[in-house]
Amino acid sequence: MLSRVQWKIIDALRKSEKPIGVRRISYMTGCSISEIWRQIRKMERMNIVTRASYGSYRRYLLNYNNPIVEPLLRLLETSERYSWLMGRDIYSAIRQLEKYYITGLFSVKGLVLNLVIPRKFIIAVSRDEVGKAMTIREWFNGLYSIEIVEKCVEKSLFSQDIYGINMASPEQAIADSAAFFELDPMGNAEVLLLLLYRDLDFSLISKLTEMQEARYRIWFVMRLGRLMGMPLPSEDFKPKEKAGDPSFERMMTAAFLRLIRSGQISGDKGW
């Protein structure tokens, strides 16, 4: 087990291009010269560092011939990269971002009628925070499924929930689910079904949905709703060119059938 000072020494030697002396190490680590002397002798014995003598001057460098050094360096790099996330839960980690919001099924989970559990976090972030968001995604890999979407967050609609997390408004979530449907098909299908049973500002959804493909998806869902007699403004979303996505339509129709079979939106039981 390496001590804190020993880790600092490894870090200092790693950053230095040539062998360095104890004074220099002390300066770089912020530890006293006597402490560095004590620790570096131990590290020499452990064969982690090696000495290079220039006359009476002693210089030290990492012993790359020792097979443990490479893994130690990797560990150091990893802890450095994720240090700001260590000990944080997912919400606390997401709160470290500034220009972001959560969209998709997580953002509207209290509004959906079908009993589905959100499985993916879709985080929309501004360009300058993509790297940070990707680090969150890496850190929680295996624990949570996270997708990162680069967006102009300033033009999006969201608000903070009780945990202080930015959550997309239902209209924004619908526009996003239509645009990034493939990121979480099952979850996004449920979000799109909100079009059929929640009071929404359709003109706002239209403004938030620029991509033709996304407009086609909303158009398709609205047409399913129209089949049940809902006067949804599908014409506003009709794609300019003939569009079709059989796999999207199959998935959406199946989700729609689950909804109408339950009788929750139409009272219809004949399916």
Add this chain to the structure above:
Amino acid sequence: MVEWFEPIKCWEKKLFKKESLKNIAERLGWALGYDIVEREMLYYDTMYCFLTYFPEELVFIGGSMINRVYISRGIRFSFDLDTATVKPTSGKSVMLGKLLALNEILDEKKFSIPLKIGDMELRLGEVMIDTKKDIFPDVLSLKRIVPAMTFGTPISQYIRSRYGVDPGKEPYASYISELRNLIGFMPMLEEVRIEIGISKEGFQDAVETEVRSIIEPYAEPKLRLRTKVSSLESSISVKLKNLSRSFSEELLMDFVRDLCDLRMLFLKYDREKLKSLLRNEKVDVHAVLKNLSDIRSRGKQIYENSWHLSLVRESIGWEKLCDAVERRIKRLIAS
């Protein structure tokens, strides 16, 4: 704003005037039946676009078909579009995609047009599921919303009852008032009922024919429907089956209606084929005869008062109808 009858493509637009409708009704001898003339025009248009463009082969069946294809004199007014799938079909779910495809075609061919009222979009001519009636797993109940002038529900009342909005409030009030001023009458909406029978066996006993309108020859459709209809023998068999059910007062209206349609027995049909169909369907023709005496004694009032049967009444009296049908059923049994 829209031209009100734009989605109706089977008839000349000039016919959608009260004078024209009245004129046709008078020539048909339906003194006050100008609304029936309009109803038939909207029904024919629905029949045409639905049976022509539905993306799966359908057979036109039921009373409306019988009274347009097989019975030519003294027809019974019927405006439900009953159909069945030709191919075996396992359930209604597969029909969703077909309905979407149908509506897309209707949209392309302008049999359906949008009508935007505030944040709502009604589509005149669109086909949708009739959620109130769609309760049976083997029948898909649909409706087509059509524009009307002399019958149906005023648009203000329609949007109130269907969508729960107050038509007296803006933007609905202004829109309706503008629309009314533009077209010159209170815009009405009617829902033409459509049913698709779904079975694992499909419906094979069909013949292709041209379907005429009941207001011909005084007005002829621009587009004529040619489609598959159930054969005469199949149609008779179904009516006999209906009449073989245990008698009850609730079914009396249906019994009288089926009895009127059994005037198909007066036509020339393939007796052996009919008997075979009756055997296959296990139709108890003796039960029909037994029911006939109850229907005869209790159904007269319905026969005499129903407007649907007014033309049937003109062509044949109740007793005579019962006698004639009974005689033909007995002859069928005897042979």
